[in-house]
Each structure stands twice: as structure tokens, then as C-alpha cells.
Amino acid sequence: MxxxxxxxxxxxxxxxxxxYAEEAGIRLKDTPQPLYRLLVLAHLLSARISASIAVAAARALSEAGLRDPRRMAGATWQQRVDALGRGGYRRYDERTATQLGEAAELLTERWGGDLRRLRDEADGDVSELRRLLQEFPGMGPTGADIFLREAQLVWPETGPxxxxxxxxxxxxxxxxxxxxxxxxxxxxxxxxxxxxxxxxxxxxxxxxxxxxxxxx
Structure with missing residues (x-):
């Protein structure tokens, strides 16, 4: 004291x-691709695994070209597993590869691949925004909080x-x-x-x- x-x-x-977005090489802006990459990063960080491995896995997915929901959904399950493995994300790689594919499909089908449309649906209600984020497979309360914690840089209504x-x-x-x-x-x-x-x-x-x- x-x-x-x-x-x-x-x-x-x-x-x-x-x-963590900066560490993962994400130049956060209120545009679809950086927001999607932040969603993936929040998903990875929410698992019981070290933050450094989650960040490395997010970078590996990006380096594999999986930077937007269309490419993520279009990749094979094995391609997603391999990218996660290159980032050292091995403990949860198979389940996470499935969830990332399903989440990308949901984002594309329901919000046109653009998280800003999810934001519009919440209409300024942070509790609703948190609830909608948890509709993505693998995104629980922890993942939603991580996303909002970082997104407040570009979505000021979520903060402080x-x-x-x-x-x-x-x-x-x-x-x-x-x-x-x-x-x-x-x-x-x-x-x-x-x-x-x-x-x-x-x-x-x-x-x-x-x-x-x-x-x-």
C-alpha cells in the first residue's frame, strides 16, 4: 500500500x-474485415489457453487468408485445423475449426458478413449486443466481453x-x-x-x- x-x-x-487486436496485427477500424478478425481473436482468447497462443493462432489464420467470413466458411475443416496448429492452438483445434466455420456461415447468412449490421440490430443496447455475439458458436459471455472490450475503440457506445x-x-x-x-x-x-x-x-x-x- x-x-x-x-x-x-x-x-x-x-x-x-x-x-490484443494490435498484438494480433489487426488495425482495428469500423469496417467488416477488421471487425471479423477481432471476432475470431475474441473466440480464440476465450478458451482456456494462453493469450500468446491465441494471438499466434489468430495471426496464422490471417496468414492462411482466412480474414473474412466468406473465406473462413469456404476453407475446409482441415485447412482451419492446420492454420490453428501452426499457431500452436492444438488443444482445442478440432472443435474450434468447426465452430469458426459455423460462425462464419451464420455471420454471412444473417448479417451479410458485416458485424456492423449486428451492431445496428442491437440499436445501441449493449446487453443486446452482448447477447447477439453469443449466438456465434463458441462465443460465450467471456468471448463477448473480450470482443466488446477491444471494440470500444471503434464502437464507443460499448464503453467505457x-x-x-x-x-x-x-x-x-x-x-x-x-x-x-x-x-x-x-x-x-x-x-x-x-x-x-x-x-x-x-x-x-x-x-x-x-x-x-x-x-x-
């Missing part, structure tokens, strides 16, 4: 404030969002467990960036220790 909480947040964000995992990261750093107090401590930092940094502290003990060491 006695640490300067504002400085703790600043050190955390300076060293670890990188969104610090999900439960971000708040666990705050707890690990002896920071307040209250969203508004954390946002106040972060100043002008984008909520999505703050959330990603806090999540990294929650899932990686070394991130938390590094941050506290920097504060001294």
Missing part, C-alpha cells in the same frame, strides 16, 4: 498498454468497459476495483488500452510484478 496509484496505472499502460478480468488485474496491482475510479486514474488513456493492460496484469504475474517494480 502507499503506492501512488496514478503512477502505477501510468507505468502499467506505458509498458503493457497494447490491445472494464470487464471482470480487467478488474482482477487492478486488484492484483492494489488498484481500486471500481471502473470510474480506474478511469480517473488513467486520465486520457483510451479505456480499451487501459483494459488490455489490466487484463495482462491479471493473466500474467510477471506483468504485475514488472509494473510494481517500476513504481518502486
Amino acid at each position: 502507499g503506492r501512488d496509484q496514478r503512477r502505477t496505472v501510468r507505468e502499467l499502460v506505458d509498458a503493457h498498454g497494447r490491445t 468497459l472494464l470487464d471482470r478480468k480487467a478488474l482482477r488485474g487492478a486488484e492484483r496491482l492494489d488498484l481500486p476495483g471500481d471502473r470510474d475510479r480506474l478511469l480517473a486514474l488513467a486520465g486520457k488513456t483510451e479505456p480499451a488500452v487501459l483494459a488490455a493492460a489490466l487484463v495482462r496484469a491479471a493473466v500474467d504475474k510477471e506483468v504485475a510484478e514488472d509494473t510494481l517494480d517500476r513504481v518502486g
Whole structure:
């Protein structure tokens, strides 16, 4: 205790404030392809597997050309399995390959391959947006929260969002467990960036220790 909480947040964000979309090579914009790639990344991150493997698998799928729902649905199951395997995503690769194909088909058939149409259907209701996201095979509450946590950069009505995992990261750093107090401590930092940094502290003990060491 006695640490300067504002400085703790600043050190955390300076060293670890990188969104998972950025790490996966996704230049997030409010356009169909980046949003779809974020959906896939959120799906992969929601499994009980390390974030680094999920990010590597998202990159591998992209490198295999599976960057939009049409290509994802058009790929064979084995092509999806192989791409996931190249990213090291082996524990859940077979089930995930099936779910990614089914989710791509649903997105294409129901929303024309464009997640902005799903957003329009929710009509500004974040609870409805969260519910609609969970209609994709393999996307539960955790995956929906991950998507919204990162998407708030381009879908401002979803934020400011610090999900439960971000708040666990705050707890690990002896920071307040209250969203508004954390946002106040972060100043002008984008909520999505703050959330990603806090999540990294929650899932990686070394991130938390590094941050506290920097504060001294």
C-alpha cells in the first residue's frame, strides 16, 4: 500500500498498454474485415489457453487468408485445423475449426458478413449486443466481453468497459476495483488500452510484478 496509484496505472499502460487486436496485427477500424478478425481473436482468447497462443493462432489464420467470413466458411475443416496448429492452438483445434466455420456461415447468412449490421440490430443496447455475439458458436459471455472490450475503440457506445478480468488485474496491482475510479486514474488513456493492460496484469504475474517494480 502507499503506492501512488496514478503512477502505477501510468507505468502499467506505458509498458503493457497494447490491445490484443494490435498484438494480433489487426488495425482495428469500423469496417467488416477488421471487425471479423477481432471476432475470431475474441473466440480464440476465450478458451482456456494462453493469450500468446491465441494471438499466434489468430495471426496464422490471417496468414492462411482466412480474414473474412466468406473465406473462413469456404476453407475446409482441415485447412482451419492446420492454420490453428501452426499457431500452436492444438488443444482445442478440432472443435474450434468447426465452430469458426459455423460462425462464419451464420455471420454471412444473417448479417451479410458485416458485424456492423449486428451492431445496428442491437440499436445501441449493449446487453443486446452482448447477447447477439453469443449466438456465434463458441462465443460465450467471456468471448463477448473480450470482443466488446477491444471494440470500444471503434464502437464507443460499448464503453467505457472494464470487464471482470480487467478488474482482477487492478486488484492484483492494489488498484481500486471500481471502473470510474480506474478511469480517473488513467486520465486520457483510451479505456480499451487501459483494459488490455489490466487484463495482462491479471493473466500474467510477471506483468504485475514488472509494473510494481517500476513504481518502486
